[in-house]
Amino acid sequence: MPNYNTKQRRVLLDYLSSHTDEQLSAGIIANDLKARGISLSAVYRNLATLEAEGKVRRNTKGGSRQVFYQYIDNDHCKGHLHLYCKKCGKTFHMHLDETERFVNSIAKNDDFQIDKANTILYGMCKMCQG
Amino acid sequence: MPNYNTKQRRVLLDYLSSHTDEQLSAGIIANDLKARGISLSAVYRNLATLEAEGKVRRNTKGGSRQVFYQYIDNDHCKGHLHLYCKKCGKTFHMHLDETERFVNSIAKNDDFQIDKANTILYGMCKMCQG
């Protein structure tokens, strides 16, 4: 399963990497990119490929049926747990040392191995608490 | 918006409260209860009501489009963070004191207020790590 460097893939990656703190639905993405000549199905297919490659995270905000995608900026995301603000929709990184402490603590006390790439903590960010 | 105590609601609650450690889809629930004379739409409508009443948690396992429901046993769940095993599908409770420590730590270090009722940590449980 090769990976042609098509115009659509390039434009999508470019778009995603400039929206790293947002979780976007395929529909929204496709709409934003329509002008650049990318079909909805190209968006879906490329997102699926990117997810398989580990370049994009797929997520549903808690319990909605809507699926959202977010670019994984490996330089910044690696090793962090993610905090998602239910009010403004932005994503934040939990401090690295805290993440480590936390993951280890759960491993020890609850015998549970956290999957950092997959879990997202829901709540409210500093700005929105105001 | 009253709340008639109908046969369907009773049977559904009974069913859910005896599956507290599982996350079930509306389809599965409806299928299991079909024999007891409950339609799919009654299942959906009652689940929505129960969710609004805070008796049921709605969740999608990370990024799938499928929605799952789980009875909230307030005596046991209150104040705990939930750990979901991606392998066996069971849910566990994080220790109370640890949950508190963790939530406070994030509030202090990251200025982020965790919503305990809504967040679920993904990973692998003791049994499945074997």
Added chain:
DNA sequence: CTAGTTGCAAAGAGTTTGCATGGCG
């Protein structure tokens, strides 16, 4: 009685897929 609830089937929303055409390498 009289409103909320049910069952059914039809409508919706979002996603996936088949197939002919187009474009990367």
Added chain:
DNA sequence: CGCCATGCAAACTCTTTGCAACTAG
């Protein structure tokens, strides 16, 4: 050139909704 990717529209899945019949209070 050969093969993968694209675009379109049709198919799918799961959920929601309209409406007449039913039932709890």
